[in-house]
Amino acid sequence: MLKTYSLSHDRKDEIEGLLFAYNRVLNGMLRDIWSAIEWRTKSVKGKKQVRMIPYLRKDREFRKELRDKYLNGWEYSAHWVDSALKTAFSIIKSWRKNYLKGRGKAICPQATKLFARVKQTLFKLENDKLRISVKPNEFVYIDLSGRYFKLGVVGEPIITADMIYLPVYTEDTSDTTPPAKAIGWDSNVGSLDGFSPETGWIRIDTTALAKVHERMKEKRGKIQSKAKGERTKRRLLKKYRRRERNRAKNHQVKIAKTIQGLGEVNGFERLDKGSMLTRSRSWNRRITDTDWRGIAYRVFMGGDVIEVDPYLTSKTCSRYGCVNKDLRGTSSSARRAA
Numbered sequence: 346m347l348k349t350y351s352l353s354h355d356r357k358d359e360i361e362g363l364l365f366a367y368n369r370v371l372n373g374m375l376r377d378i379w380s381a382i383e384w385r386t387k388s389v390k391g392k393k394q395v396r397m398i399p400y401l402r403k404d405r406e407f408r409k410e411l412r413d414k415y416l417n418g419w420e421y422s423a424h425w426v427d428s429a430l431k432t433a434f435s436i437i438k439s440w441r442k443n444y445l446k447g448r449g450k451a452i453c454p455q456a457t458k459l460f461a462r463v464k465q466t467l468f469k470l471e472n473d474k475l476r477i478s479v480k481p482n483e484f485v486y487i488d489l490s491g492r493y494f495k496l497g498v499v500g501e502p503i504i505t506a507d508m509i510y511l512p513v514y515t516e517d518t519s520d521t522t523p524p525a526k527a528i529g530w531d532s533n534v535g536s537l538d539g540f541s542p543e544t545g546w547i548r549i550d551t552t553a554l555a556k557v558h559e560r561m562k563e564k565r566g567k568i569q570s571k572a573k574g575e576r577t578k579r580r581l582l583k584k585y586r587r588r589e590r591n592r593a594k595n596h597q598v599k600i601a602k603t604i605q606g607l608g609e610v611n612g613f614e615r616l617d618k619g620s621m622l623t624r625s626r627s628w629n630r631r632i633t634d635t636d637w638r639g640i641a642y643r644v645f646m647g648g649d650v651i652e653v654d655p656y657l658t659s660k661t662c663s664r665y666g667c668v669n670k671d672l673r674g675t676s677s678s679a680r681r682a683a
Contacts, residue, residue, distance in 0.1 A: 348645075349512045350494050354487045357506045363421055363479055364459040364506060367429055370415045371456045374433035377411055378402070379453040397451070399441055403434070422478045428464045428501075432456075448619045463502045470499060475511075477504070528608035529653070532616055532637040537600070541608060549603060551635070554596040558634040561589035597636055601643035609648065613641040614655040 381402040386395045408430060415426050436454050443449035469476045473490040487509055489496070500512035528541040535555065539547040564585050572578040604611055616637055622629045644650050 347500070347512055347514050348494075349510055350492070351508055351510050351646075352487075352489065352492060353507055354504075354509055355507075356485050356487060359485045360461075360477075360479065360504065361459075361506055363425070364461055364504075366419075366421060367425055367461040368456055368459055370419075370426060371429045371433055373415065374411055374429055375436060375455060376453060377414075378433055378437050381407065399444065399451075401434075401437060401441065421480050422467060424464050424466045424478070425461065428462045428467070431464075432462050446619075458505070460503055460505045463504055465501060468499075468502065470496070475499075475502070475509070526608050527610040527612065527651075528604075529612040530604070530614075532614055532635070534631050534635060537604070537640070539604075539607065539611075547607060549600060551596075551600065551640075554593060554600070554636055555631070555634045557589060557592045557596060559630075561585055561592075562630075593636060593639070597639045597643050600640050601647065604640070604644050605648045610651060611644055611648065612651045612653050613637070613644075615652040616655055 378401065383400045383402070384397045385400060387398045388395050411430055412426055415429070416423060419426055436456065440449055440454045444451070463477055467478045471486075473488065475487040475489055477485045477487065479485050489511075494513065495515070496513060498514040500514065502512070503510040526541065526543060528539045528547065531538040531540075535550065535552045537549040537551060539549070541547075565582055568578060568581045568585070572581055614637075618632055618635075621632050641650055641652075
């Protein structure tokens with residue numbers, strides 16, 4: 346089982362230079378990989394249209410060219426360049442996947458946040474300290490003694506200026522422990538509806554969370570139209586975006602704690618907001634104002650979470666597993682009663 350834990354650290358002064366250098370190399374690699382993309386036309390099935398399809402250059406010679414280019418004049422450990430190369434290809438592949446699904450534009454992605462992926466060859470666990478190689482024979486030690494979790498096999502951490510994210514592999518003891526109380530959650534616009542055989546149906550109202558986004562959007566709209574001066578406008582917009590994030594986070598934490606108290610294992614649908622958008626502007630706003638992923642993430646930080654494919658989840662009987670194909674147009678209350 347893999348879980349990722351976050352810890353704060355106080356080594357900003359020692360790694361900030363590395364983070365800026367890593368960011369420059371990463372963005373340079375992204376531009377180089379982007380410029381090497383081959384675009385080919387492909388006809389759209391059933392339409393008199395063609396679409397441009399990107400094909401990435403991934404051969405070993407190209408990777409070696411990039412590595413040698415950015416190692417020239419690099420003052421930190423060489424494996425950081427290898428890490429940036431791996432991360433750059435991962436970002437480009439993620440962009441390509443979204444682009445092919447119609448959720449991305451033909452624009453080179455950029456890494457705007459300062460972070461670095463620490464390869465296995467760059468760190469070592471020494472009791473309660475994580476030793477990270479910055480330069481040859483120069484290390485940074487991050488204290489893990491204040492952690493709230495057990496250390497198992499550690500994957501490749503992500504480090505930022507003030508946080509480190511540790512992926513930890515632990516043994517799955519599900520075969521030796523009694524089954525945990527599980528609840529499956531249906532994510533709706535104004536609520537989270539859960540069901541388990543032990544507790545039956547549970548409903549958690551999330552309209553207060555949606556109203557936070559709605560009210561802040563109204564305030565930002567007034568600022569855009571009435572604020573005088575671009576500097577004042579930017580300052581106010583930044584202030585209210587931060588306020589919106591903090592208030593939404595408080596609601597997410599409260600909802601997550603309620604969910605954690607109800608079930609030991611919680612299942613959430615792996616929803617894609619992009620595929621749920623329509624031509625209705627009001628509907629699209631309601632969808633974008635939902636914080637399903639944020640709630641699921643906070644539940645995950647304090648307990649076990651399972652993501653399930655949403656396909657047919659509304660038509661599958663929660664007790665017997667049968668699929669009812671005649672539910673189109675019926676209300677949710679009628680489905681539950683059935």
